[in-house]
Amino acid sequence: xxxxxxxxxxGVRFDPPSRLRPWFESTSVxxxxxxxxxxxxxxxxxxxxxxxxxxxxxxIFGLLGENGAGKTTTIxxxxxxxxxxxxxxxxxxxxxxxxHRQWRxxxxxxxxxxxxxxVHTVNETLKLFAGFFSxxxxxxxxxxxxxxxxxxxxxxxxxxxxxxxxxxxxxxxVGNPTLLFLDEPTTGFDPVARREFWSVIKGLRxxxxxxxxxxxxxxxxxxxxxxxxxxxxxxxxxxxTSSSLISAxxxxxxxxxxxxxxxxxxxxxxxxxxxxxxxxxxxxxxGDDVQEVLLRLLTWSETRGxxxxxxxxxxxxxxxxxxxxxxxxx
Numbered sequence: 001x002x003x004x005x006x007x008x009x010x011g012v013r014f015d016p017p018s019r020l021r022p023w024f025e026s027t028s029v030x031x032x033x034x035x036x037x038x039x040x041x042x043x044x045x046x047x048x049x050x051x052x053x054x055x056x057x058x059x060i061f062g063l064l065g066e067n068g069a070g071k072t073t074t075i076x077x078x079x080x081x082x083x084x085x086x087x088x089x090x091x092x093x094x095x096x097x098x099x100h101r102q103w104r105x106x107x108x109x110x111x112x113x114x115x116x117x118x119v120h121t122v123n124e125t126l127k128l129f130a131g132f133f134s135x136x137x138x139x140x141x142x143x144x145x146x147x148x149x150x151x152x153x154x155x156x157x158x159x160x161x162x163x164x165x166x167x168x169x170x171x172x173x174v175g176n177p178t179l180l181f182l183d184e185p186t187t188g189f190d191p192v193a194r195r196e197f198w199s200v201i202k203g204l205r206x207x208x209x210x211x212x213x214x215x216x217x218x219x220x221x222x223x224x225x226x227x228x229x230x231x232x233x234x235x236x237x238x239x240x241t242s243s244s245l246i247s248a249x250x251x252x253x254x255x256x257x258x259x260x261x262x263x264x265x266x267x268x269x270x271x272x273x274x275x276x277x278x279x280x281x282x283x284x285x286x287g288d289d290v291q292e293v294l295l296r297l298l299t300w301s302e303t304r305g306x307x308x309x310x311x312x313x314x315x316x317x318x319x320x321x322x323x324x325x326x327x328x329x330x
Contacts, residue, residue: 030056030057031054031055031056031057031090032055032056032057032091032092032178032179032210033053033054033055033061033078033089033090033091033092033179033210033212034054034088034089034090035051035052035053035054035074035078035087035088035089035090036052036087036088036089037050037051037052037086037087037088038050038051038052038074038077038084038086038087038088038089039051039084039085039086039087040070040073040074040077040082040084040085041085046234047070047073047234048070048073048074048077048084048234049070049233049234049235050087050235051070051074051087051231051234051235051236052087052236053229053236053239055210055212056210056226056227057208057210058205058208058209058210059205059210059211059226059227060201060202060205060210060211060213060224060225060226061210061211061212061213061225061226061227061228061229062212062213062214062215062221062224062225062227062228062229063075063212063213063214063228063229063231064214064215064218064221064228064229064230064231064322065230065231065232065326066232066326069231069232069233069234069326070231070233070234070235071214071231072112072183072214074231075181075183075212075214077089077096078091078096078181078212079096079107079109079181080096080097080099080104083097084097091103091107091179092106092107092178092179105133105134105175106177106178106179107175107177107178107179107180107181108172108173108174108175108177108179108180108181109172109180109181109183110168110169110171110172110180110181110182110183110185111168111183112183112184112187114167114168114171116156116164116167117156118155118156118157118158119155119156119157120155120156121152121153121154121155121156122143122148122151122152122153122154122156122159122167122170123139123143123152123153125156125167125171126139126142126143126167126170126171126174127139129171129174129175130142130174130175132175133174133175133176135175135176136174136175136176137173137174137175137176139174140152142170142173142174143170145170145173145200146166146167146169146170146173146197146200147166147193147196148163148166148167148170151163161188162188162189162190162193164188165185165186165187165188165189166189168185169182169185169197172185173204177209178208178209178210179209179210179211179212180204180209180210180211180212181211181212182201182211182212182213182214182215183214184214184215184216185197185201185213185215186215186217186220194217194220198220198223198224201213201224202224205226213225218317218318218319218322219318221242221318222242222317222318225241225242226241227239227240227241228240228241228242228245230245230321230322230325230326232325232326232327237325237326238321238325242318242321245318245321245325246315246316246317246318246320246321249316249320249321249324252286252290252313252314252315252316253283253284253285253286253313253314254271254283254284254286254290254293254294254297254311254312254313254314255281255282255283255284255310255311255312255313255314256281256282256284256297256308256309256310256311256312257280257281257282257308257309257310258277258280258281258282259309261304261306262282262306262308262309264277264282266300267282267284267297270296270297270300271284271293271296271297272293272296273285273286273293281310283314284297290313294313297311
């Protein structure tokens with residue numbers, strides 16, 4: 001089980017020696033990534049269209065979007081694997097096009113897919129990659145963090161898909177990076193392992209590692225990201241904290257099952273609010289007066305002796321924000 005030996009809720013805090021502490025602790029740098037008017041074309045296709053954002057030191061920044069939205073291209077430009085056609089990009093105060101060895105020594109990558117020699121053991125593979133960095137994390141500690149201690153002697157080719165994904169993550173953090181790119185890191189994890197790995201990611205952030213995360217799990221983004229940006233059709237269409245984006249969406253609703261006593265006309269007269277009907281459920285659309293409208297409905301039901309079946313107050317979720325921002329749902 002991922003991180004099974006870690007105390008539950010510990011946050012997995014690290015206290016690296018001073019020589020391993022993030023470089024920004026001793027400098028005035030506040031942003032690890034600065035992107036301005038970034039544009040990338042592939043022939044007639046504009047994959048990234050005039051995108052600007054920043055990632056602050058010591059935060060988890062989420063970049064969300066449907067497949068084809070442009071987020072992978074954006075990430076590849078930040079990592080130095082693609083070149084921008086227009087705009088400026090600074091990552092750890094370096095243009096990724098000219099990233100040198102010392103620059104790459106401070107960056108960790110967890111790609112969507114990786115291929116390793118299936119004959120090598122997990123421990124051998126991790127030791128090989130650790131040798132590429134100046135101040136790597138201890139291999140045994142890294143295996144413990146991703147829940148692979150019991151697989152250290154297993155050949156990579158014999159691992160399950162989820163276990164291979166953990167190897168990907170281990171290789172991304174073994175270099176003790178200042179900046180870590182996590183591209184859908186928990187794909188293939190079961191729900192329990194995914195939640196436990198969230199503690200690992202938060203622990204890395206708490207130790208000072210800045211993280212750029214892409215994920216299709218909206219709960220994961222909401223739980224982990226200090227700020228996030230949503231991309232659609234090559235553009236950033238929403239940016240902020242998950243709570244601010246949810247609040248800006250508004251549209252909190254009160255839902256109640258329709259019955260002979262609870263009709264559309266009754267709900268209209270009692271609440272004075274707008275509403276919609278879907279599958280015999282009345283959804284009362286609210287602004288900031290949730291408590292007032294709910295009180296009216298409860299007082300009416302108490303006075304009339306009517307049971308409000310299926311009564312619930314529903315707040316928008318990050319998934320609702322995502323669907324609305326990307327145009328996937330009106």
